[in-house]
Amino acid sequence: MTHAETKRQLWYVQRISAMVLACCVVAHLAIMIYAVRGGLSGAEILARTQGSWLFGAFYAVFVLGCAAHVPIGVTNIAEEWFGVRGFKSTLIAQLFTWGILILGLRAVWGVIAS
Amino acid sequence: MTKTLAVSVWRGKEEGGFVSYEVPRRDNQTVLDVITHIQRNVDHTLAYRFACRVGMCGSCAMTVNGKARWTCRTHVSQVAENGKLELAPLANLPIVKDLVTDMRDFFDKWARGLGQFKGSRTRKDEFEKVRPDSKARMAADAGIECIGCGVCYASCDVVSWRPDYLGPAALNRAWTLVNDQRDTQLVERMKAVAGDAGCHSCHTQGSCTERCPKQLAPTAGIAGLKRQLMTTPAGGK
């Protein structure tokens, strides 16, 4: 695959994930504003989320969207503002993709299933 | 109104500095008039570039008080701050001398984005009928009046950050040809304008559209290319 084709696909992934994330963010903002009233407690959070497939599916999609969306923007910044090119910029992208995916899904698992 | 202008002008090449000149303030004076005054009356060695003086040729663009502008149609009254002007060569282009930049990169990139028209008909064929009110023709018309002054190219940060980036003018030109039904190079052109060097690097900062002296919107054309490329692979396997 040519470099230009990769970039074209990444652009597309960034835009489509943005559309999904925009919906997730609106919901997440609403949930947060509701949740922080009267302070956060672990029991309160977990009572809401544990065993809830709706929350589970929602946040899993949210995490997948982030894992797709974030690395593309971060590499753009690394390349354009910090002069990182080639292998190092690929490494940063991989780090963010897998970091977000693993930590994110672990967190979803934690608040839904454990 | 002050009777004189304090003008600091970039002298030298990449290594150089600003030199101050006093220039008499006149009515309806353009920035190009100011430079011409310095060159004719104060320092004959000042290098600058101009041709038509009426906003058609696109050769007199410079950085005026930090912003890229066409100097022939920029009145001093629009830009002078407290009777002061700062004149520098365009950004993002190598400096030849003083206010003159080497425009080769800029025009080479037009060629790399396949900015040349290539039709299929000869002079023996009938004229092709293009509906002026068709969507494609209107899109082409919106970008066609570019005079190649380089103001957008100099204003674009992505050009500074990614030296291979074709830049707003070349991509705007490509977009007008994509919308020209007579042109035969669509497939090759879409390949040429994709990727890091092409439309996908644009971050919609809008500096090109904001600064274009002809009020064109390269951002619109670049967005159009991105849309077109959603369904067209950029070539290669």
Added chain:
Amino acid sequence: MKRTNDSRARNHAAYWAFLMHRVSGLALALFLPVHFWALGQAIKGTAALDGFLQFADQPLFKFAEWGLVVLLSLHMMCGVRLLLIEFRPWTGLRKNWITGAVGFSLATGMAFGLALIR
């Protein structure tokens, strides 16, 4: 070396929108792993999660939390503006959306701030 632009060339609404979008995005990207790590404490049980929540229950963290909510809504709105510019017919640089983005994130910030205080 060529000359590059300074703040005078960049000082216009669409460039400010770009900067807000990029800086907020970078801040969120750096925050996300920490956020996920903290929520992941729930795997070890409610006590571990509460341990972190109590640790984070101090003014500096609350303020950072509030800032992130503002940045998240700002980033989203700036992003929606870009999607509109790129996918919808051209109607200019949509500066009304820049104002809207700032307004929306401030409103979200106030709503979240009120919810925090109560």
